[in-house]
Every structure is written in structure tokens, then in C-alpha cells.
Amino acid sequence: MKERVQKTLGAQFGLRWMLWLLFAVTCMIGLIACSYAYQQRRSALLQELDLRLQRVASEYENLVDDFWSLYISVFSHQEDMLFFYRYFDQPSTEPLASEEKVELRPRIGLPQEMGYLSEAFFQAIEWAVREAERLGMQVILYDEGMYPSGSVCGQVVAANPAFASRGIDWVPQPEEGDQVLAATPEGVLVSRFTRGTIRSIHFGEDDGEPGAPPSTDLLNPDAVDLFIRLTHEAYYRRLKPWFGGTIIAFFTDEPSIMGRDPRTPFAWTPGLEKEFTAAGGVLADLAALFRGERCPVRLPRRSSLLVFACGAADWEALPLQPRVLWLEPAAFRLVEQRPEAVQKVYEAECVLPPDASNWDSIRLPVQAEEMCELTVNGQDAGAAFWSPCSFELAGLARPGANRLRLTVTGSLANRYGVRPVPYGLGVKETF
Numbered sequence: 001m002k003e004r005v006q007k008t009l010g011a012q013f014g015l016r017w018m019l020w021l022l023f024a025v026t027c028m029i030g031l032i033a034c035s036y037a038y039q040q041r042r043s044a045l046l047q048e049l050d051l052r053l054q055r056v057a058s059e060y061e062n063l064v065d066d067f068w069s070l071y072i073s074v075f076s077h078q079e080d081m082l083f084f085y086r087y088f089d090q091p092s093t094e095p096l097a098s099e100e101k102v103e104l105r106p107r108i109g110l111p112q113e114m115g116y117l118s119e120a121f122f123q124a125i126e127w128a129v130r131e132a133e134r135l136g137m138q139v140i141l142y143d144e145g146m147y148p149s150g151s152v153c154g155q156v157v158a159a160n161p162a163f164a165s166r167g168i169d170w171v172p173q174p175e176e177g178d179q180v181l182a183a184t185p186e187g188v189l190v191s192r193f194t195r196g197t198i199r200s201i202h203f204g205e206d207d208g209e210p211g212a213p214p215s216t217d218l219l220n221p222d223a224v225d226l227f228i229r230l231t232h233e234a235y236y237r238r239l240k241p242w243f244g245g246t247i248i249a250f251f252t253d254e255p256s257i258m259g260r261d262p263r264t265p266f267a268w269t270p271g272l273e274k275e276f277t278a279a280g281g282v283l284a285d286l287a288a289l290f291r292g293e294r295c296p297v298r299l300p301r302r303s304s305l306l307v308f309a310c311g312a313a314d315w316e317a318l319p320l321q322p323r324v325l326w327l328e329p330a331a332f333r334l335v336e337q338r339p340e341a342v343q344k345v346y347e348a349e350c351v352l353p354p355d356a357s358n359w360d361s362i363r364l365p366v367q368a369e370e371m372c373e374l375t376v377n378g379q380d381a382g383a384a385f386w387s388p389c390s391f392e393l394a395g396l397a398r399p400g401a402n403r404l405r406l407t408v409t410g411s412l413a414n415r416y417g418v419r420p421v422p423y424g425l426g427v428k429e430t431f
Contacts, residue, residue: 103251104128105142107413110201116145116153117231122238129239133246140249141239143231146199148256152230153200154213156223159230163223165194165215165257167264170290181273182283189287191268196259207260215259219269265290322360327352327393329365330404332425342414344424346406350376354399362393364404369427371409377402387427 104125106116114120125141132139145153157164170187174180178190197212205211217223232250239247257267266289273283332346356362366372367387374381376396384391393402410423 100136101138101140101248102128102132103140103142105251106145106201108146108199108201108203108206112202116155116201117234125235126238129242129246133242137246139242139247140251141235141247143235143250143252144198145201147253148198148215148260149252150216150218150224150227150255151198151213151259152216152227153198153205155230156216156226157214159226160223162270163217163220163226165196165217165259165262166191166219166268166270167194167258167262168192168266168268168286169264170287179270182287184284184287187287187290189283191270191273192264194258194262194264194267196256196262198256198259212260215256217269218255218257219267219272323358324361324363325356325359327362327364329367332404332406334425340415342410342412342423344408344410346408346425348404348406350393350397350402350404352393352397352399352402356397356399359394362397363390364393365390366406366425367427368406368408368425369423370411373407373409375405 106121110121114124129139143149144151151157168181168189168191170189171178172187174188174190175192178192180188180190182189194215196215197207198215199206200211200213202211205213216227235250236243258264277283327350330348330350332348334344335347336345337343338345350364352362364374366374366384366389368389369387371383371385372389372391373383374391376391376393377398379396381391381393381396396402406425408424411421413421414423
């Protein structure tokens with residue numbers, strides 16, 4: 001009897017042990033399976049994300065590569081719709097790559113009765129988008145009437161005058177409307193409206209003209225929100241069916257915090273003084289920006305300057321400034337004109353000094369409008385827009401004589417517009 005009980009207990013113990021072992025093995029297998037499935041799913045997601053990132057990078061690269069391949073001011077007068085149809089509806093066995101994308105950019109010269117973002121304006125834009133869809137083209141929308149972006153042709157400031165661009169200045173006495181930031185024995189630091197403007201779409205609304213719209217304080221989040229609501233959201237409401245398909249992007253053109261021709265030297269926005277002092281700054285110290293001997297910094301147009309301060313050790317650790325050899329403008333001569341393509345071709349010889357290879361950078365200045373493409377000894381030196389511009393010759397040019405070939409492309413408005421747009425070598429900015 002005792003032996004039978006012992007055998008029974010032993011069998012039960014052995015069975016329990018086997019069950020526990022089986023359970024542990026099952027859990028282990030489950031954990032391994034879950035880990036494997038997790039790793040597989042994680043790998044698949046990462047591969048999918050990588051493919052998406054590669055696709056985005058490829059699309060962005062393509063967009064950047066041929067964004068300016070078609071530069072056309074589609075709506076600058078009442079006959080533009082007819083031109084758009086005739087130009088892009090021509091039968092062709094090999095359509096040009098430059099015709100795959102079109103930017104719908106309002107330019108100066110629109111009729112006064114066609115207000116920016118008005119019903120008449122959107123009728124024209126929608127018609128162009130429908131035609132682009134029919135022709136298999138992609139559309140890039142332009143988010144301002146001329147430029148700089150952010151003003152909605154003055155509608156932002158019209159909705160709230162406090163949203164006009166602001167800057168700081170150091171003056172003997174404040175004017176009405178100025179915000180006094182700090183007073184010093186030599187003068188008063190004030191925040192004031194810059195009276196900066198943008199270029200607009202009607203004659204009489206350009207730089208220095210009475211109708212030029214006021215620019216927007218783009219440092220003010222509320223002002224920017226209003227700009228987006230008035231422009232981007234208005235476009236989306238009107239053209240929603242084409243977004244993500246025919247419409248691939250918005251183009252924001254040269255945002256300017258103070259606007260064009262501002263009366264203040266530095267940008268500002270209400271509330272910045274609180275952030276400045278909270279970070280330990282003393283507003284009166286900003287007067288140092290204006291004191292002492294004037295030492296203007298001259299920069300190429302459409303360039304910027306970054307000013308910073310650091311300790312002596314960090315300063316010594318900074319990389320050396322590249323040595324730049326600036327060449328004299330080349331004596332280009334006109335060798336070919338291509339009216340159908342709105343192009344002019346120039347050639348010149350450029351002689352570099354014997355020590356040219358010792359310089360880190362060799363820059364050739366060019367004064368031409370609107371798009372310039374340069375080859376050096378038959379090698380592509382890139383493209384540049386608007387004047388003045390410059391090209392990098394290091395690695396392409398050699399000491400001694402070098403052959404330069406400059407192709408300048410103008411606005412297609414010269415083919416259909418009511419008023420020619422000058423282009424070519426020696427032409428200053430026209431838009």
C-alpha cells in the first residue's frame with residue numbers, strides 16, 4: 001500500500017514537473033516567436049520608412065532640380081489664359097521636361113478689377129489648374145501677389161494694423177506710435193513700424209509707389225497665422241480636389257521681416273523685449289548696435305550675415321576663412337540670340353593668374369537677368385538667378401586662358417506680354 005501511494009505521488013509529481021516544463025518551453029517559444037515577429041515587423045516598418053524617406057528625398061531633389069525649369073508669369077494681363085492654352089496645347093511627340101511643371105505666379109500688370117484672391121482671380125487660377133490636369137502637368141502655387149511673401153497684398157495689415165512689420169532704432173526723441181524700450185543719455189531705443197512694403201500685382205503698387213502694400217511682421221505668430229488663413233487655406237478651399245495630385249507645392253518667395261525699403265536697421269516684434277530681458281539681456285545695451293563709427297557691411301543682394309560672439313578659445317578653434325579670388329567681370333560678347341526660347345548666348349575668355357590654384361575659391365561676378373547658365377572650358381559651372389550673381393570657377397578654370405559661355409534666359413512674358421521684360425547681360429533686376 002505504501003509503495004503504491006509513493007508511486008502515485010511520484011507519478012503526479014513527475015506529471016506536474018512535465019507540465020511545468022512544457023509550460024516553460026511553450027512560454028519560451030512564444031517569447032521567441034513574439035520577439036522574431038516584432039523584429040520582422042520593426043524591420044519591415046523601418047524599410048517602409050526608409051523607402052518613404054528615399055521617395056521624399058527623390059521627389060524633393062526632382063522638385064529642386066526642375067523647379068525653375070519653367071519660369072512663366074501666367075497671369076499678367078487678360079490675354080494670358082488664351083496664351084496658356086495655345087502654348088501648352090501644341091501637339092508634340094517629345095514634350096519638353098521643362099513643361100511638366102508650371103508655377104502659377106501673379107505678376108505686376110494684372111487689371112485693377114482683378115483683386116488678389118478675388119473671385120475673378122480664383123477663376124483664372126482654377127482654369128489654369130484644370131488645364132494643367134488635362135495636359136498631365138503639375139502645378140506649383142505661389143502664395144503672394146508678387147513678393148516678399150507674407151502680406152497677402154496688404155490684406156494682413158488691413159485686417160489688423162498692429163501686424164505691420166516692426167523694427168528697432170536709436171533716435172533722439174520717440175515719435176507718436178513708438179514703443180520706448182530703453183533710454184540712454186545719448187538717445188532712446190524704440191520699437192516702431194518699419195513702413196516696409198512689398199511689390200504687388202497692379203501698376204502703381206511697386207517699390208516707392210503710393211499703392212505699394214505694407215509688409216507683415218513675420219516674427220508675430222498671430223500675423224503669420226492670419227497670412228496662412230487668408231492665402232494657403234483659401235487656395236485649399238478653392239482647389240482641394242487637386243491638392244496632392246496636380247498641385248504639388250506652394251512657393252513662398254523671399255519672406256522679409258521688415259519689408260522692402262524699411263526705415264529701421266534691425267527687425268523687432270512686440271514681446272521680444274520680454275524674452276530678451278528674461279534671458280539676462282539689458283535692453284539699453286542694444287544701443288551699442290548704433291553707437292560709434294559707422295562701419296557698413298556690404299553683402300551681395302539676397303545674401304545674409306550671421307553675427308555671433310564666443311570666447312577666445314572657441315574663436316581660435318574656428319576654421320580659417322576661405323581665401324576667395326574675386327575676378328573682374330568678363331568681357332562677354334553676344335554670339336547668338338534665340339527669340340523662341342527667350343535666350344541670349346555670350347562668350348568670353350577669362351585669364352587666371354599663375355597662382356590661381358592657390359586660392360580656395362575663385363568667383364566670377366555676372367550682371368544679367370533673369371537666369372544665367374555658365375560653362376567653363378565646356379564644363380557646367382551651374383546656374384544662377386537674378387543679378388548680380390556669381391559663379392564658382394575653382395576646379396573648372398585653370399591658370400591662363402579659359403573659355404566661358406554664358407546662356408541668359410528671360411521671362412516668357414517676352415513672347416506674349418503687352419510689355420517687354422528686359423533680359424540679358426548688363427540688365428539689372430526687373431521683377
